[in-house]
Amino acid sequence: MTDTLAAAPVLVAEGLVKHFEGVAAVNGLSLTVHAGEVLGLLGPNGAGKTTTLRMLAGILPPTAGRVTLNGVDIRERPLEAKARIGFLSGDTQLYQRLTPREVLAYFGRLYSMDEARLAARIEALVHDLEMASFAGRPCATLSAGQKQRANIARAFLHEPDLLILDEPTTALDVLSGRFIVEAIRGRRAAGKAILFSTHIMSEAEYLCDRITLLHEGRAVDTGTLAELLLHTGAANLTDAFLHHVEKSRGEAAS
Amino acid sequence: MRLIIVWVILRKELTETLRDRRTLMRLLLIPVLLYPLFAIAVSKLQSSDAEARADKASHVAVWGELPAALKTKLEASGKLQLLPWEGAPASVKSAVEAGSITPAVPPPEVPLDEKTLEKGSKTKIALDWTEPENPVLDAARALIEKRAVDAVLVPWPGLVASLDRGAEGPISIYFDSVRADSSLARERLGDSLDRARKDLLLERETTRGLPRGFTRAVSILPRNVAPPSRRIGQILGSMMPMMLIMMSLLGGFLPAVDLTAGEKERGTMQTLLCAPLRPIEIITGKFLAVFAISLLTALANVVSMSFTLGRILPGEGPVSPSIYVLTFALLIPVSFLFSALFLALAVFARDFKDGQNVLMPVYLPITLLTGLTALPGIELDAWTAFAPILNIALLIKALFLGEARADLVLLALGSSALYAALALLLAARVFEREHVLLGGKDTIKALFGLSRRSGGEPSAAFSITAFGTVFVLFFYGSLLLERFGPVTSLLLTQYGFFLAPAAGIVVLFGFSSRETLALRLPSPRGALAAIVLGLSAWAVAIGLLLRLVPVPESIARGLGDLLLLGGKPFILVFLVFAVTPAICEELLFRGLLFSGLRKLGPAAAVVISALLFGLAHASVYRLLPTAFLGGVIGLTRLRTRSILPGMIIHALNNGLALALLYYSPPWAGDLLARGTLPWGLTLGGCAVFAVGLALLPRKQAEAITPAGRATAP
Numbered sequence: 001m002t003d004t005l006a007a008a009p010v011l012v013a014e015g016l017v018k019h020f021e022g023v024a025a026v027n028g029l030s031l032t033v034h035a036g037e038v039l040g041l042l043g044p045n046g047a048g049k050t051t052t053l054r055m056l057a058g059i060l061p062p063t064a065g066r067v068t069l070n071g072v073d074i075r076e077r078p079l080e081a082k083a084r085i086g087f088l089s090g091d092t093q094l095y096q097r098l099t100p101r102e103v104l105a106y107f108g109r110l111y112s113m114d115e116a117r118l119a120a121r122i123e124a125l126v127h128d129l130e131m132a133s134f135a136g137r138p139c140a141t142l143s144a145g146q147k148q149r150a151n152i153a154r155a156f157l158h159e160p161d162l163l164i165l166d167e168p169t170t171a172l173d174v175l176s177g178r179f180i181v182e183a184i185r186g187r188r189a190a191g192k193a194i195l196f197s198t199h200i201m202s203e204a205e206y207l208c209d210r211i212t213l214l215h216e217g218r219a220v221d222t223g224t225l226a227e228l229l230l231h232t233g234a235a236n237l238t239d240a241f242l243h244h245v246e247k248s249r250g251e252a253a254s
Numbered sequence: 255m256r257l258i259i260v261w262v263i264l265r266k267e268l269t270e271t272l273r274d275r276r277t278l279m280r281l282l283l284i285p286v287l288l289y290p291l292f293a294i295a296v297s298k299l300q301s302s303d304a305e306a307r308a309d310k311a312s313h314v315a316v317w318g319e320l321p322a323a324l325k326t327k328l329e330a331s332g333k334l335q336l337l338p339w340e341g342a343p344a345s346v347k348s349a350v351e352a353g354s355i356t357p358a359v360p361p362p363e364v365p366l367d368e369k370t371l372e373k374g375s376k377t378k379i380a381l382d383w384t385e386p387e388n389p390v391l392d393a394a395r396a397l398i399e400k401r402a403v404d405a406v407l408v409p410w411p412g413l414v415a416s417l418d419r420g421a422e423g424p425i426s427i428y429f430d431s432v433r434a435d436s437s438l439a440r441e442r443l444g445d446s447l448d449r450a451r452k453d454l455l456l457e458r459e460t461t462r463g464l465p466r467g468f469t470r471a472v473s474i475l476p477r478n479v480a481p482p483s484r485r486i487g488q489i490l491g492s493m494m495p496m497m498l499i500m501m502s503l504l505g506g507f508l509p510a511v512d513l514t515a516g517e518k519e520r521g522t523m524q525t526l527l528c529a530p531l532r533p534i535e536i537i538t539g540k541f542l543a544v545f546a547i548s549l550l551t552a553l554a555n556v557v558s559m560s561f562t563l564g565r566i567l568p569g570e571g572p573v574s575p576s577i578y579v580l581t582f583a584l585l586i587p588v589s590f591l592f593s594a595l596f597l598a599l600a601v602f603a604r605d606f607k608d609g610q611n612v613l614m615p616v617y618l619p620i621t622l623l624t625g626l627t628a629l630p631g632i633e634l635d636a637w638t639a640f641a642p643i644l645n646i647a648l649l650i651k652a653l654f655l656g657e658a659r660a661d662l663v664l665l666a667l668g669s670s671a672l673y674a675a676l677a678l679l680l681a682a683r684v685f686e687r688e689h690v691l692l693g694g695k696d697t698i699k700a701l702f703g704l705s706r707r708s709g710g711e712p713s714a715a716f717s718i719t720a721f722g723t724v725f726v727l728f729f730y731g732s733l734l735l736e737r738f739g740p741v742t743s744l745l746l747t748q749y750g751f752f753l754a755p756a757a758g759i760v761v762l763f764g765f766s767s768r769e770t771l772a773l774r775l776p777s778p779r780g781a782l783a784a785i786v787l788g789l790s791a792w793a794v795a796i797g798l799l800l801r802l803v804p805v806p807e808s809i810a811r812g813l814g815d816l817l818l819l820g821g822k823p824f825i826l827v828f829l830v831f832a833v834t835p836a837i838c839e840e841l842l843f844r845g846l847l848f849s850g851l852r853k854l855g856p857a858a859a860v861v862i863s864a865l866l867f868g869l870a871h872a873s874v875y876r877l878l879p880t881a882f883l884g885g886v887i888g889l890t891r892l893r894t895r896s897i898l899p900g901m902i903i904h905a906l907n908n909g910l911a912l913a914l915l916y917y918s919p920p921w922a923g924d925l926l927a928r929g930t931l932p933w934g935l936t937l938g939g940c941a942v943f944a945v946g947l948a949l950l951p952r953k954q955a956e957a958i959t960p961a962g963r964a965t966a967p
Contacts, residue, residue: 059527079530087528093520097273098266109262110529154525 010162010193016065025051027217033193040208041197048217049197053166057087086160090170094139100150101135111158125153145176163194201237220244263539285555289562312439315340318409327450341397357410357424358385394428404439405429495647496624502585503592505551506544510596513540515609537685548589556582587670588646594677601684627651639665640729642673668869676722679715711770717850724755752838756846771845776896784899786946788906793939795879797931836905843867844891844900860888893950
């Protein structure tokens with residue numbers, strides 16, 4: 001664990017703020033993700049997870065704050081930074097009338113991959129993610145689990161340094177969810193930095209090296225699972241999280 | 255913008271859209287079925303309607319006593335059922351019988367409008383003169399409106415006696431020109447009465463021993479001279495623009511929603527935004543896809559229409575294939591405009607359904623605008639040539655009627671291109687605002703960038719939008735100002751529509767006026783170059799360019815007469831036609847417009863501002879010389895970093911032409927009469943011009959000051 005922290009930070013976010021029509025959805029969030037590390041972003045619905053991840057992926061400009069990827073500022077040089085990010089969200093669909101292979105080829109070209117490398121990557125992903133049986137069928141005919149495999153192949157395709165995964169297992173059955181989680185662990189083993197948001201505590205416990213607890217747009221605590229439990233004296237992650245929620249309620253009331 | 259990325263997006267969008275069976279149905283099947291069905295329905299309806307009417311006798315109320323011979327003649331046709339005193343109120347009956355109401359007779363100097371009567375026009379009221387209100391007219395109108403009868407015939411008292419005497423007697427026919435049955439009754443009555451009158455005249459000639467034709471003196475033989483192709487053109491011209499435009503737009507409508515709101519709904523828009531792409535690449539790819547599908551639909555419609563017309567109208571004066579080609583060509587700017595507009599607006603929708611709601615308010619005005627072309631009397635003129643959609647619809651109509659005029663075609667196409675560019679800019683601007691693409695809301699103010707800047711220069715999009723707005727206002731403003739005479743209207747348009755908006759926009763939006771309008775003194779060398787260029791540019795323009803496109807003599811002379819102001823002092827002519835445009839036009843074209851365009855690169859700024867300058871003069875013949883002059887001035891602003899040398903060139907160029915016209919020196923006789931310049935003078939002028947170009951400062955173009963960030967978030 002300590003040697004991953006010593007590795008160079010891939011993603012650095014400092015003082016992120018996002019206001020929507022004057023209301024703060026994210027309020028002064030800073031975080032760092034290192035190579036070979038999975039950072040979990042944990043919080044209830046409406047905590048600001050999706051807004052944060054969108055800012056980190058460079059698709060939503062922050063009201064204040066700065067995001068760098070391998071030292072490249074994402075607002076100043078967006079194309080360079082975005083080329084190193086793979087993004088996947090749980091509610092993402094695919095192009096209904098294209099096949100998974102066509103979707104992968106389309107995105108490969110958008111990421112300016114050369115054709116030979118692209119073809120090889122598609123074959124490798126189809127094999128690794130066990131997509132051969134459905135890779136040639138229109139996406140409209142695929143099951144939810146098959147679709148999410150095609151989606152995660154799309155996120156892995158250009159071998160990004162950072163994977164941003166926004167609740168990637170939502171709406172999947174246990175088996176499909178576990179398949180995706182294992183695929184993510186595979187990327188960590190390959191030395192990629194991974195930012196993973198979820199509201200499923202068990203998934204976070206299993207997968208994440210470090211966890212940031214997000215509540216009302218702020219990071220209320222960050223650390224390894226053991227550290228979080230130690231800070232709060234709770235027996236599990238759910239209790240640790242509830243402890244912080246109660247604490248912030250108490251602060252707001254006093 | 256990377257074209258390879260645009261191509262990748264375009265190809266994917268087309269593949270996906272064309273795999274949808276519903277799209278293919280819309281694209282091909284509907285036009286293939288629509289036009290034949292429409293043609294069959296129209297011809298069936300028209301013929302069956304006319305047949306039914308021809309079989310039916312007209313019901314005519316006769317309020318008065320008809321001479322027996324006349325009555326026999328009217329009834330002989332079998333199509334006129336005469337109903338004595340039908341529906342006549344007692345008061346009217348007694349008044350007519352007693353002779354207390356006399357027929358209202360039109361004043362002799364306003365005769366019946368024979369032409370409209372002959373055509374039996376159903377939409378126009380056949381008489382210039384309208385009968386003053388009277389009880390008989392009121393009663394007849396009420397009866398016809400109730401559809402109790404088709405027409406009312408009033409043989410006024412004394413008719414029988416007058417005819418027996420060999421004198422003239424009046425008969426009134428009351429009918430409703432808008433009702434087809436009533437018009438038919440009037441035609442039948444008119445024909446029968448006409449025949450009866452001819453027989454009566456013949457009888458009188460015979461009984462009095464007069465030569466035949468004595469009473470008629472002149473026989474008028476009206477003949478419709480409209481060639482058959484023109485008559486078909488009239489029908490097609492009024493219906494087809496509407497159908498073609500509506501169908502082409504329908505082709506782009508659903509893809510536009512699908513590629514924006516639909517993609518947002520499915521969450522794939524977010525994935526696309528995560529890719530290392532510039533928003534302009536995404537919008538261009540999607541726009542081209544929508545545009546291509548819209549064009550394919552247009553093509554399918556034009557082809558289907560041409561086949562249909564070839565089948566149902568064989569031998570009836572065929573429509574030339576070139577007309578169809580041109581019609582398709584005219585649909586290109588319309589499709590372009592609406593592909594861009596639909597895309598820009600559909601982005602605001604959250605999902606597919608919402609997208610259709612957002613676009614409906616745009617679709618309805620188009621329906622109305624294109625529907626206007628079906629109305630008689632709405633034709634392409636200076637006013638309508640600038641109205642989006644309507645101008646192209648009218649141009650297609652004019653094409654079918656064979657009466658499209660070159661200058662109006664230029665105006666219509668030019669303005670359509672302008673609107674299309676503005677719509678695309680709007681779409682590009684919407685796509686720059688990423689949170690709109692993710693489903694967020696945006697204010698119109700933020701979208702159009704209407705908040706104040708602090709210093710700096712406008713962007714290219716801002717300049718082009720501002721210029722487009724100013725130009726459309728100028729166009730309609732100058733039409734309104736025409737009534738004040740040439741000089742007043744010129745001064746008002748120059749100061750009111752060029753200078754004031756250009757300066758106003760810069761001040762109002764808080765740009766740096768010094769940078770945007772290049773308000774600084776040029777170097778002495780720059781000023782000298784401007785003088786040399788200003789004195790020689792006309793020689794290049796006339797000597798070289800006008801040889802390519804000679805100006806018709808009538809136009810040249812008309813312009814010359816206008817410019818001389820009927821012999822006012824030269825200094826006045828110079829101030830009005832040389833100095834004023836030099837100041838006002840330069841501030842707009844080489845000031846506001848130019849500084850925004852520089853963001854696209856120096857060459858683009860010179861070329862685009864020159865082209866717009868040429869097009870703004872709205873004349874095919876002046877396009878080349880004015881664009882050339884605009885290019886020279888643009889280059890000068892770039893090199894001297896000042897607007898003043900351009901004003902000097904502009905004023906000198908106009909001033910020289912004016913001086914030649916004003917003083918008409920003998921050596922310039924040929925030039926003024928035929929607009930040709932001897933080769934010697936041309937080459938000399940070109941040499942001086944080259945010196946002027948060489949004199950322009952060499953140093954690199956002025957640096958662009960970026961606009962300050964908007965002060966409002």
